[in-house]
Amino acid sequence: MASASQGNSATAAETARQTRMSERTPATTPTEVSVRFEISNLDFYYGAKQAVFGLNLKIPKNKITSLIGPSGCGKSTFLRTLNRMNETIRNTRVRGQILLDGQDILEMDVVALRRRVGMVFQRPNPFPKSIYDNVAYGLRINGYRGRLPDLVEHSLKRAALWDEVKNSLHKSAFALSGGQQQRLCIARALAVDPEVLLLDEPCSALDPVTTAKIEELMFHLKDSCTLAIVTHNMQQAARASDFTAFMLDGKLIEHNETSKLFTTPQDPRTEAYITGRFG
Amino acid sequence: MSHVRLIWRKSLNAVMLTLTGVAAFGVVSILFLILGYFIYNGGHSLNWDFFTQLPKPVGELGGGMANAIVGSLKLLLLAALIGLPTGLLAGVYLAEFGGKALGFLIRYTTDLLNGVPSIVIGIFAYALAVEPVKHFSTLAGGLALGIMVVPITLRSTEEFLRAVSGSLREGAMALGASKWRTIATVVLPAASGGIITGMLLSLARVAGETAPLLFTALGNRFWSPGWSQPTAALPLMIYEYAISAYDDWHRQAWAAGLVLLALVLLANLGCRFVLNRRGTIRSV
Numbered sequence: 001m002a003s004a005s006q007g008n009s010a011t012a013a014e015t016a017r018q019t020r021m022s023e024r025t026p027a028t029t030p031t032e033v034s035v036r037f038e039i040s041n042l043d044f045y046y047g048a049k050q051a052v053f054g055l056n057l058k059i060p061k062n063k064i065t066s067l068i069g070p071s072g073c074g075k076s077t078f079l080r081t082l083n084r085m086n087e088t089i090r091n092t093r094v095r096g097q098i099l100l101d102g103q104d105i106l107e108m109d110v111v112a113l114r115r116r117v118g119m120v121f122q123r124p125n126p127f128p129k130s131i132y133d134n135v136a137y138g139l140r141i142n143g144y145r146g147r148l149p150d151l152v153e154h155s156l157k158r159a160a161l162w163d164e165v166k167n168s169l170h171k172s173a174f175a176l177s178g179g180q181q182q183r184l185c186i187a188r189a190l191a192v193d194p195e196v197l198l199l200d201e202p203c204s205a206l207d208p209v210t211t212a213k214i215e216e217l218m219f220h221l222k223d224s225c226t227l228a229i230v231t232h233n234m235q236q237a238a239r240a241s242d243f244t245a246f247m248l249d250g251k252l253i254e255h256n257e258t259s260k261l262f263t264t265p266q267d268p269r270t271e272a273y274i275t276g277r278f279g
Numbered sequence: 280m281s282h283v284r285l286i287w288r289k290s291l292n293a294v295m296l297t298l299t300g301v302a303a304f305g306v307v308s309i310l311f312l313i314l315g316y317f318i319y320n321g322g323h324s325l326n327w328d329f330f331t332q333l334p335k336p337v338g339e340l341g342g343g344m345a346n347a348i349v350g351s352l353k354l355l356l357l358a359a360l361i362g363l364p365t366g367l368l369a370g371v372y373l374a375e376f377g378g379k380a381l382g383f384l385i386r387y388t389t390d391l392l393n394g395v396p397s398i399v400i401g402i403f404a405y406a407l408a409v410e411p412v413k414h415f416s417t418l419a420g421g422l423a424l425g426i427m428v429v430p431i432t433l434r435s436t437e438e439f440l441r442a443v444s445g446s447l448r449e450g451a452m453a454l455g456a457s458k459w460r461t462i463a464t465v466v467l468p469a470a471s472g473g474i475i476t477g478m479l480l481s482l483a484r485v486a487g488e489t490a491p492l493l494f495t496a497l498g499n500r501f502w503s504p505g506w507s508q509p510t511a512a513l514p515l516m517i518y519e520y521a522i523s524a525y526d527d528w529h530r531q532a533w534a535a536g537l538v539l540l541a542l543v544l545l546a547n548l549g550c551r552f553v554l555n556r557r558g559t560i561r562s563v
Contacts, residue, residue: 112455114453114455121453127450127451127469128447128465128469129468137454137456141454141464188450
C-alpha cells in the first residue's frame with residue numbers, strides 16, 4: 001500500500017515535471033515570461049554554517065535579474081550555486097532543487113552545465129595569454145571544430161570590444177585597461193554561447209564610464225541570453241535590470257519587477273535597504 | 280625628557296640602519312670577493328686548450344678539462360631528466376591536490392630530503408646504481424644529482440603555483456575546464472616563469488656538488504666511454520687538482536672553479552631573463 005502510493009507520487013511528480021517542461025516550450029502567453037532557472041527550497045552550507053536558507057526563485061528567460069542585498073547576505077553564494085562553482089570550495093553542501101530549462105543541474109555533467117551557464121567575476125580575470133587566446137580558450141577546451149577566428153571576432157563584437165582590440169588580438173590581455181579586461185572576460189564567456197550569463201559584481205572594480213558601457217552591453221545581450229547579476233550598487237540594479245531580488249541573511253526577502261520593487265516594496269526590510277537605512 | 284628620548288630614538292635608528300647596511304654590504308662583497316679571487320687566480324689559465332684538451336699526464340704542462348666540462352653537462356642532463364619532471368609533478372600534486380595530512384607529510388619529507396647531506400645522497404645512489412652492477416657510472420652520478428634536484432624543484436613549483444590567483448582557476452573552470460585542464464592550460468603557464476627559475480636554480484645548485492659524485496661518477500682522466508662508465512666532472516676535477524702537489528694543476532683548478540662559477544651565474548642571469556619576459560606573451 002505504502003509502496004504503491006510512493007510509486008504514484010513519483011509518477012505524479014514526473015508528470016508535473018513534464019507538464020512544466022512543456023509549458024516552458026516557446027508557446028507562452030505574452031503576459032507570462034518563460035522561466036530559465038527555477039530554484040526551489042535551496043539551502044547552502046559552508047561546512048556547518050548555513051549561508052542560504054530555503055530560497056525559492058524563478059529567473060525569467062531573456063531578462064536581466066539582479067540580486068541585491070548587504071555584504072554577506074549570500075547573494076554571491078547563491079549565484080555561484082547556479083553553475084556549481086561552489087563545488088570548487090571544500091566542505092560545501094547544497095540541498096534543494098535547481099532546474100535549468102526543467103533539468104536538474106545537480107544531476108547534470110558539470111562541464112556541460114558550465115558551458116550553458118557562463119560566469120563573469122568581480123575582478124577581471126583574463127588568463128595570462130593573448131586577447132585572441134583568451135576568447136578562444138573556452139572553444140578550444142570544448143573541442144570546438146569550426147573556424148576559431150570567426151567566432152573570436154563574433155564574441156568580441158558581442159562584448160563591444162572588437163573595435164578596440166581588432167589590431168592587437170595577439171597582444172597580452174594584461175595590456176588592456178580594467179574595463180576592457182572585463183569586457184574581454186565577457187567575450188570569453190560568450191564565446192561558448194551560453195544560455196545564461198552570471199555576473200558577480202562585474203562593475204565593482206570599474207569606473208562609472210566603463211560601468212555604463214558594461215550595462216549597455218548587458219542590455220544588448222538580453223536578446224540572446226538570460227542574465228543574472230549580483231550588485232552592491234542599487235542604482236545599477238534599478239537602471240539595468242528587469243527583475244530584482246532582495247536578499248538578507250541568506251534568505252530571499254522579496255522578488256519583483258525592478259520598477260515595482262524600487263517604488264513599492266512589499267517588505268519593510270526591503271524598503272529600509274533601498275532607502276539606505278542599512279547595508 | 281622628550282628631547283632625550285628623541286635623541287635616543289634617532290641614534291637607535293642610526294645604529295640599526297648601519298648594522299643592516301653593513302650586513303647587506305658584507306653579503307654583496309663576499310660574492311664579488313669570490314668572483315674576483317677566482318678571476319685573479321684562474322683567469323690566466325683559461326684558454327682555448329682548457330675547453331678543448333684532455334688532461335695531460337702528470338709532469339706535462341698544459342692540457343685542459345674538456346672531458347670534465349662535457350661530463351658535467353652529461354650529469355646535469357641526467358639530473359634534469361630524473362629530477363625536474365618528478366619535482367614538477369609532485370609540486371603540482373602538492374599545490375593542487377594534496378590534502379592536509381598528506382600535504383604535510385610530503386612537504387615535511389621534502390624539506391628533510393633537502394636537508395640530507397649530499398654525501399649521504401651519494402651513498403644512496405652508490406647502493407642503488409653502483410653496488411648492483413659493480414662499477415661506477417655516469418648514470419649513478421646523474422641519479423645522485425637528480426635526487427638532489429627533486430626537493431628544490433618541488434618546493435619552488437609548489438610556491439609559484441600557490442601564488443597564482445584563485446580567480447584564474449575559477450575563470451577557467453567557469454568555462455567548463457576540468458581541474459586538470461585548468462592546471463595544464465592556465466595555472467602552469469601563469470606560473471611558468473617562476474617554475475623555470477626554480478628549475479634552473481636547482482640545476483645550478485647541483486652543478487657544483489662534489490660529494491655525491493665521489494663514489495658514483497668517480498671521475499675520469501679521459502673521455503667517458505659511455506653512460507654506464509665513470510666520467511669526469513668539473514667539481515671532481517677541482518677537488519683532485521686542488522689537493523695535488525703541482526702548480527700547474529692548481530692553476531687549472533682555479534680555472535675550473537671559475538668556469539663552474541660562471542655557469543652558475545649564467546643560470547641565474549638566465550632566470551632573470553626568463554622572469555623579465557613574463558610580461559610579454561607570444562601569440563598563438
